Amino acid sequence: MKTGMDAPFKDAENAALFQVLINTAVDGIIVIDAVGNVRLYNKACERLFGYVPEEVLGRNIKMLMPSPYREQHDGYIDAYRTTGERKIIGIGREVLGQNKDGSTFPMYLSVGEGRLENERIFVGIIHDITERHNAASRLQEVQSELAHVSRLNEMGQMTSALAHELNQPLTAIMNYLRAAQRTVTALDDPAVVRAREMMDKAAGQTTRAGEIIRRLRDFVEKRDARHAHEDVNKTIEEAISLALVGASDANIGVTLNFDRSIPPVLMDRIQIQQVVLNLVRNAVEALQEVSVRELTIKTGLEENGYVYASFSDTGPGLPDEVASRLFQPFVTTKEKGMGIGLSICQSIVNGHGGLLSATPNESGGTTFCFRLPAMDA
Numbered sequence: 552m553k554t555g556m557d558a559p560f561k562d563a564e565n566a567a568l569f570q571v572l573i574n575t576a577v578d579g580i581i582v583i584d585a586v587g588n589v590r591l592y593n594k595a596c597e598r599l600f601g602y603v604p605e606e607v608l609g610r611n612i613k614m615l616m617p618s619p620y621r622e623q624h625d626g627y628i629d630a631y632r633t634t635g636e637r638k639i640i641g642i643g644r645e646v647l648g649q650n651k652d653g654s655t656f657p658m659y660l661s662v663g664e665g666r667l668e669n670e671r672i673f674v675g676i677i678h679d680i681t682e683r684h685n686a687a688s689r690l691q692e693v694q695s696e697l698a699h700v701s702r703l704n705e706m707g708q709m710t711s712a713l714a715h716e717l718n719q720p721l722t723a724i725m726n727y728l729r730a731a732q733r734t735v736t737a738l739d740d741p742a743v744v745r746a747r748e749m750m751d752k753a754a755g756q757t758t759r760a761g762e763i764i765r766r767l768r769d770f771v772e773k774r775d776a777r778h779a780h781e782d783v784n785k786t787i788e789e790a791i792s793l794a795l796v797g798a799s800d801a802n803i804g805v806t807l808n809f810d811r812s813i814p815p816v817l818m819d820r821i822q823i824q825q826v827v828l829n830l831v832r833n834a835v836e837a838l839q840e841v842s843v844r845e846l847t848i849k850t851g852l853e854e855n856g857y858v859y860a861s862f863s864d865t866g867p868g869l870p871d872e873v874a875s876r877l878f879q880p881f882v883t884t885k886e887k888g889m890g891i892g893l894s895i896c897q898s899i900v901n902g903h904g905g906l907l908s909a910t911p912n913e914s915g916g917t918t919f920c921f922r923l924p925a926m927d928a
């Protein structure tokens with residue numbers, strides 16, 4: 552058969568061309584003989600496997616494979632010789648290679664069979680697919696994160712339905728309490744007076760339960776953005792009570808330091824409450840790791856016309872590995888975290904023409920602060 556090379560090149564040129572070809576190939580090229588001993592090992596292989604040719608030539612190809620393939624390889628060649636069964640020859644597949652330093656890497660190996668004089672040889676072409684593998688595992692991570700987001704979304708819908716269901720018995724309780732109170736209004740027996748006081752308290756608690764449920768429902772319901780002039784302090788207070796649900800046993804001292812004279816801010820109340828909720832929950836989670844657990848929330852007006860709200864905790868501070876990427880999605884140090892809280896906070900605050908920042912406290916811990924443009928007086 553004539554190849555393109557035969558005509559224009561002489562033997563010496565062919566030899567030179569062959570050298571250039573194998574030395575400049577980006578993929579690894581290895582030739583082995585019928586028992587697996589390496590006859591050719593190109594430059595790209597040095598980079599992939601870390602061995603220089605002298606360390607490999609004449610030795611068995613197994614040395615470039617990790618266990619258990621290393622141990623099985625003689626068997627493969629024998630099986631192919633006796634039965635003709637092809638595992639990889641003439642085909643190609645993803646396998647693992649082993650570097651001199653012991654590390655392994657994924658590679659795509661295709662093997663062709665040929666003859667050199669009268670000997671059977673195998674030519675392997677090795678393509679490093681580490682990058683592709685990394686991208687694939689990243690994709691898998693993102694997919695499982697997405698699955699988590701979608702589970703949370705379902706939960707949100709369930710919460711909304713649950714809140715609706717709970718509202719009915721709560722309304723009924725309230726009605727019974729009122730009726731009971733009316734029934735005994737005229738009686739002044741001391742026991743009845745005491746019972747009436749208790750009924751008052753029960754009514755108060757029922758109202759409170761209704762409020763929590765209403766807020767929860769407001770919070771999880773999907774809705775279009777609604778901008779209105781809102782009282783920042785009140786907005787924050789409501790969100791804090793929601794954020795601290797379940798945190799009562801965490802033994803955290805919460806101090807509110809609100810400037811009651813700040814002007815209203817044009818905002819989507821629920822979105823800003825989401826920011827507060829995320830910041831407070833992050834602080835509560837960070838405070839689990841320390842023994843002095845203080846959270847101070849401050850509001851005020853800056854000279855430049857921005858209203859600010861700051862959240863200072865006495866937690867362990869930002870871990871180094873997240874500090875520079877804090878507001879990027881999927882950055883988390885928590886086993887069950889998703890790492891999207893702060894990125895959402897930032898996009899909400901920016902969407903309001905504001906800024907979100909994080910600074911370490913002098914005495915340890917972290918302060919998160921968001922600033923929103925105040926209404927012009």
Ligand SMILES: Nc1ncnc2c1ncn2[C@@H]1O[C@H](COP(=O)(O)OP(=O)(O)O)[C@@H](O)[C@H]1O
Nearest residue numbers: 833834837868883884885888889890891892893
């Ligand atoms: N108040 C805080 N103190 C210390 N580290 C924090 C604080 N808030 C956030 N972080 C760090 O930032 C990371 C990202 O936070 P976030 O975006 O809310 O995602 P998640 O809470 O799901 O991890 C957290 O995993 C944590 O390491």
Ligand SMILES: [Mg+2]
Nearest residue numbers: 829833892893
């Ligand atoms: Mg969070």
